[in-house]
Amino acid sequence: MSIFIQGMGWVTPLGAGLDDVWAQLENGGRPEPKEFSVPYSPRKHAYFGIPPKITDALGRNPRVRRSSVITYYSVTAALAALENAGITMTPEIAERTAVVFAICSGGVVYTRKFYEMIVQQGANAASPLLFPETVYNAPASHLAALLGTTGMSYTLVGDGSIGLTALKFAEQLLETADIDRCVVAGGEELDWILCEAYRSWRLPAMLAEGGAAIVLGRQGRIKIGEIHEGISFSKRAGARAAIRKVHGDLAAKAGRADLVVSCANGTFIDAAEASAIAESSPGTPVDHPKQAFGEALGAGALLQTIHGALALEKRNLGKVLVSSLGFNQQAGGLVLGPG
Amino acid sequence: MTSPNLSTTLHTQRVAVTAVGIVSPLGKNSVDTVAALKTGRDCVSRVVDFDVTKTKCSTAGQVPGAFLEEVAGESRATRRMHRASHMMMAATREAVASLHSSPGGAGFAPELAVIGTTSGGMSFGEEFFKACLQGARGTRRPAWLANYSPQKQVLDALDSAGLSAPCQIIANACASGTNAIGHAFQMVRSGKYRRVLCGGYDAISELVFAGFDSLQASTPEKIRPFDKDRTGLVLGEGAAILTLEAWDDAVARGANIVAEVTGYGISTDNHHLTQPHPSGIGPLQAMSRALASAGRQAADVDYINAHGTATIFNDSTEGVAITQLFGGRDVPVPVSSTKSMMGHSLGAAGAVEAVISILALQHRFLPPNINFREADPAWNFEVVKESRGAKVDCVISNSFGFGGTNATVVLEGAGAR
Numbered sequence: 001m002s003i004f005i006q007g008m009g010w011v012t013p014l015g016a017g018l019d020d021v022w023a024q025l026e027n028g029g030r031p032e033p034k035e036f037s038v039p040y041s042p043r044k045h046a047y048f049g050i051p052p053k054i055t056d057a058l059g060r061n062p063r064v065r066r067s068s069v070i071t072y073y074s075v076t077a078a079l080a081a082l083e084n085a086g087i088t089m090t091p092e093i094a095e096r097t098a099v100v101f102a103i104c105s106g107g108v109v110y111t112r113k114f115y116e117m118i119v120q121q122g123a124n125a126a127s128p129l130l131f132p133e134t135v136y137n138a139p140a141s142h143l144a145a146l147l148g149t150t151g152m153s154y155t156l157v158g159d160g161s162i163g164l165t166a167l168k169f170a171e172q173l174l175e176t177a178d179i180d181r182c183v184v185a186g187g188e189e190l191d192w193i194l195c196e197a198y199r200s201w202r203l204p205a206m207l208a209e210g211g212a213a214i215v216l217g218r219q220g221r222i223k224i225g226e227i228h229e230g231i232s233f234s235k236r237a238g239a240r241a242a243i244r245k246v247h248g249d250l251a252a253k254a255g256r257a258d259l260v261v262s263c264a265n266g267t268f269i270d271a272a273e274a275s276a277i278a279e280s281s282p283g284t285p286v287d288h289p290k291q292a293f294g295e296a297l298g299a300g301a302l303l304q305t306i307h308g309a310l311a312l313e314k315r316n317l318g319k320v321l322v323s324s325l326g327f328n329q330q331a332g333g334l335v336l337g338p339g
Numbered sequence: 340m341t342s343p344n345l346s347t348t349l350h351t352q353r354v355a356v357t358a359v360g361i362v363s364p365l366g367k368n369s370v371d372t373v374a375a376l377k378t379g380r381d382c383v384s385r386v387v388d389f390d391v392t393k394t395k396c397s398t399a400g401q402v403p404g405a406f407l408e409e410v411a412g413e414s415r416a417t418r419r420m421h422r423a424s425h426m427m428m429a430a431t432r433e434a435v436a437s438l439h440s441s442p443g444g445a446g447f448a449p450e451l452a453v454i455g456t457t458s459g460g461m462s463f464g465e466e467f468f469k470a471c472l473q474g475a476r477g478t479r480r481p482a483w484l485a486n487y488s489p490q491k492q493v494l495d496a497l498d499s500a501g502l503s504a505p506c507q508i509i510a511n512a513c514a515s516g517t518n519a520i521g522h523a524f525q526m527v528r529s530g531k532y533r534r535v536l537c538g539g540y541d542a543i544s545e546l547v548f549a550g551f552d553s554l555q556a557s558t559p560e561k562i563r564p565f566d567k568d569r570t571g572l573v574l575g576e577g578a579a580i581l582t583l584e585a586w587d588d589a590v591a592r593g594a595n596i597v598a599e600v601t602g603y604g605i606s607t608d609n610h611h612l613t614q615p616h617p618s619g620i621g622p623l624q625a626m627s628r629a630l631a632s633a634g635r636q637a638a639d640v641d642y643i644n645a646h647g648t649a650t651i652f653n654d655s656t657e658g659v660a661i662t663q664l665f666g667g668r669d670v671p672v673p674v675s676s677t678k679s680m681m682g683h684s685l686g687a688a689g690a691v692e693a694v695i696s697i698l699a700l701q702h703r704f705l706p707p708n709i710n711f712r713e714a715d716p717a718w719n720f721e722v723v724k725e726s727r728g729a730k731v732d733c734v735i736s737n738s739f740g741f742g743g744t745n746a747t748v749v750l751e752g753a754g755a756r
Contacts, residue, residue: 040474123549131550136510141742145609230505234494329490
């Protein structure tokens with residue numbers, strides 16, 4: 001069974017409108033980096049943040065007014081994707097809609113604040129308002145509540161490839177469950193602790209905040225021809241072989257693509273992915289959206305997929321390969337074509 | 340009742356459980372677990388890994404550190420892993436050893452791994468944060484970061500058992516383990532996959548412990564699920580693994596089929612982030628959908644392994660739902676929450692309790708709901724106070740979580756159909 005993209009939405013460091021952000025990308029637009037100061041240390045970390053006001057409208061909703069910003073980014077993107085698909089939720093539509101969420105770090109701001117209270121003031125001082133928002137599926141729960149979904153809601157957690165795992169999972173639901181569509185959403189929020197962690201882990205990516213969402217169904221304007229199952233690797237040394245296998249499998253099944261949407265982010269991933277492209281797609285043009293979006297982890301692969309879908313439509317391409325390699329779990333990929 | 344969500348027309352294959360592995364406060368494997376269940380052993384004790392002097396609750400079900408050190412062995416790389424990895428490794432190794440003891444089982448190669456968890460290697464994140472608080476004086480171990488994320492424990496377990504598969508890690512709060520089994524079941528039943536490894540894990544951490552305490556969900560007293568005077572939950576930890584295979588494949592290779600997964604139901608209750616809708620609609624939908632998916636009626640169910648956290652809200656909601664669905668039977672349905680013996684293991688709970696349900700099917704007994712004194716008069720089911728032998732052919736296992744996520748699986752004895 002084929003699955004199709006019906007609608008897309010994103011919240012990026014360049015803005016939130018599909019056409020507006022695409023125009024900036026095509027013109028080489030880059031966001032202004034922001035900076036975290038690290039407490040207890042003179043260190044600072046540059047990152048790409050989300051421009052203010054993009055998620056203001058959502059903040060007036062009582063269900064989410066206390067939620068972490070990862071909910072704001074991802075739910076704003078999901079609502080935009082539904083609007084882009086021309087879907088107005090009714091109880092009947094909501095009942096036949098599944099929610100699949102891609103999460104990497106989750107609600108890291110509230111998690112850090114909550115644990116800071118425990119360490120500095122004692123466990124009896126930790127706020128009960130913060131704890132529920134630290135749970136990985138809090139954003140999915142908020143989205144399901146806003147949509148009125150009463151059936152399937154899944155949150156998948158993993159490394160930066162998790163967006164493609166979520167799309168694969170949604171494909172499995174559409175193939176095996178009595179539903180009409182899946183809203184696949186992902187998000188990332190940043191905090192100084194996360195920047196410190198990636199620095200200590202020697203992963204010098206430009207981290208970023210963001211949200212992305214794709215509405216999938218059994219018909220639509222862009223076809224997802226193949227979504228790779230993913231190849232796991234437990235050691236960094238295995239990353240190169242994993243992504244090469246993904247590219248090789250997709251080339252064998254779907255043929256040569258007109259464009260590769262790369263996941264290169266300034267870390268060891270770049271060389272591993274480059275070797276896969278050189279082997280399976282030599283000479284194919286390559287876009288590097290993370291130069292503009294940064295590494296938005298939970299949202300990253302979904303942002304790439306939207307980038308690929310827009311490239312397919314606006315450049316009149318025949319086939320686009322989206323490539324994703326995470327830091328410590330999985331390599332994945334998918335192939336987009338016209339619907 | 341609204342749409343069952345899971346198609347009853349697409350499935351083509353029966354789904355065999357061909358091996359299980361379990362590690363929990365009840366024991367380090369299935370044999371120990373059966374012994375603890377049959378004797379109603381209380382495995383909740385004072386927390387040893389972090390300070391609990393400022394929390395209302397000070398106890399939890401804990402997997403002994405000495406056992407996990409034994410699992411880790413002498414390898415430096417393995418000893419640096421999180422204790423959650425050690426639990427997952429032990430559970431996976433038990434399942435794989437069981438596979439190896441049956442014809443053709445040594446060649447089991449999962450096409451997919453679906454695992455539930457809520458917090459991965461959380462305590463390593465806590466250590467990293469504390470090191471950051473010390474500024475330049477803090478020592479930051481790279482191993483904390485490498486072993487913090489939830490996917491690491493899954494990959495460690497697969498590696499240690501010589502397995503490899505694409506991984507889907509479900510984090511649906513306390514329903515994660517049941518969701519993982521349910522999704523794996525649906526993948527095999529639909530014919531998309533023939534061999535899937537599934538389960539769940541979680542290890543206790545200070546952050547999560549304080550979190551439940553801050554919500555006043557945990558209790559300083561004994562955990563008394565379904566008791567009229569229940570006062571809250573205690574946390575637990577553990578890991579459990581199941582291997583699911585297409586029934587025909589399992590029969591063809593002469594596998595030792597330990598149970599059959601026959602149904603799965605999922606629902607989302609949008610009432611509140613941490614509280615279920617008091618009407619019980621969420622659990623009622625999950626159980627009804629699971630029974631419909633299995634082609635079973637309420638009268639067919641011999642035992643319910645309840646979510647039964649012993650919080651006021653969960654048990655009243657689940658009790659109402661069970662009464663609505665099963666209350667019309669001539670003989671009240673036996674219900675127990677095995678959390679009464681080991682605490683609530685969160686993302687592991689659904690998998691641990693599915694394996695406990697399978698052990699009940701295999702050994703034909705009802706696991707007990709210890710510490711129970713008096714039932715709420717509004718409910719109409721039997722709370723199993725003490726373990727007893729019984730005809731157990733069809734079991735449902737419930738899990739409900741934060742975010743309003745509800746899941747139920749139906750498990751049946753290998754020869755029940």
